[in-house]
Amino acid sequence: MTTDFQTARESLGARLRELRVEAGMEGKDLAARLGWQSSKVSRLQNGKQTPTRDDLTAWAEAVGQPSVTAELHGLLAGLDMKQQHRSWRRQLAGGHRGRQEIAVRQTETTKLIRGLEVVRVPGLFQTPEYARVLFDSNAEFRGIASTTEAAVDARMRRQEALYDPEKSFRFLVCEAALYHRSCPVDVMAEQLDRLYNLVGQRRIELGILPFGAQLRRTAPHAFWIYDRRLVIVETISEELWLTGDEDIELYERAWDWLSETAEYAAPARRLIGRARASLDLA
Structure with a gap:
């Protein structure tokens, strides 16, 4: 069953993918620049793994848009709130x-x-x-x-x-x-x-x-x-x-x-x- 938390994590992943595409980079290229495994880039942008604040800061800098760091951190904070707020409709x-x-x-x-x-x-x-x-x-x-x-x-x-x-x-x-x-x-x-x-x-x-x-x-x-x-x-x-x-x-x-x-x-x-x-x- 999809949860509020998972939906929010997938939305954050979609934003990360959008930033990578705008930078004209393939996933493997971004991974190489960050010194990560390609699988980590894939998991983050597909909403399969929760990023840390440091992950988001590094992503924004690697795609040449450090100005979006605050936006990404805000999305992560919202993700934490989704983990705290459990709707009765879904539960x-x-x-x-x-x-x-x-x-x-x-x-x-x-x-x-x-x-x-x-x-x-x-x-x-x-x-x-x-x-x-x-x-x-x-x-x-x-x-x-x-x-x-x-x-x-x-x-x-x-x-x-x-x-x-x-x-x-x-x-x-x-x-x-x-x-x-x-x-x-x-x-x-x-x-x-x-x-x-x-x-x-x-x-x-x-x-x-x-x-x-x-x-x-x-x-x-x-x-x-x-x-x-x-x-x-x-x-x-x-x-x-x-x-x-x-x-x-x-x-x-x-x-x-x-x-x-x-x-x-x-x-x-x-x-x-x-x-x-x-x-x-x-």
């Missing part, structure tokens, strides 16, 4: 199952996961029925193939990590998520019961950000931090995979500031229990 073209398998692998290779959820229960804590409703609703919203049962199976497999003694999970959930109901009332009741029972379990730290609390930092959107190597942020149209040190430090600070206001242990249970008691199960 979910075949349904939810594939993305859930990626989540399973990410969790398997992570020792500490920290996360914030604003209006829903974290996937790692969801019951099968709650997850099923969310997958069905999102498939309808996006007009994609329904692979709900396979996606739910993958999500439940992912939750096996909660019992791995080498892993830890620290999550913040806004109190709104305890009331924001996108599922039948009986499904929500079961989900709140599961959350209630997770509070205080070993290796799981679950904090609730209560209504009315004064926050040192607001909670603008959900995010997940995998060790200190990756932050994943979801928007309606795409996922952001952030790996830069500054981005990770910023989200860690946001998580730390929000955690200062969270309720844990017995107070967290009281908040969950209050939401559970508000459901009309008659």
Whole structure:
């Protein structure tokens, strides 16, 4: 499947080929001038290899157009952004199952996961029925193939990590998520019961950000931090995979500031229990 990143890399390669042709050079001639193998020139201009900034600078100088160096560097920066921005349209073209398998692998290779959820229960804590409703609703919203049962199976497999003694999970959930109901009332009741029972379990730290609390930092959107190597942020149209040190430090600070206001242990249970008691199960 063609990705946004690959499409952008092919566009950059096409620009490199254009510059070479304008210079009246064959690929082997350019390779000789640069001291490269001819195969490298071919891979770069066909979008089969990602160039470095030094590669682009050398290419521009070799074709006699050093003035286009900034343009090429800009295209490379855009390429990096395409790697970070993963559109849901492409990721979910075949349904939810594939993305859930990626989540399973990410969790398997992570020792500490920290996360914030604003209006829903974290996937790692969801019951099968709650997850099923969310997958069905999102498939309808996006007009994609329904692979709900396979996606739910993958999500439940992912939750096996909660019992791995080498892993830890620290999550913040806004109190709104305890009331924001996108599922039948009986499904929500079961989900709140599961959350209630997770509070205080070993290796799981679950904090609730209560209504009315004064926050040192607001909670603008959900995010997940995998060790200190990756932050994943979801928007309606795409996922952001952030790996830069500054981005990770910023989200860690946001998580730390929000955690200062969270309720844990017995107070967290009281908040969950209050939401559970508000459901009309008659």
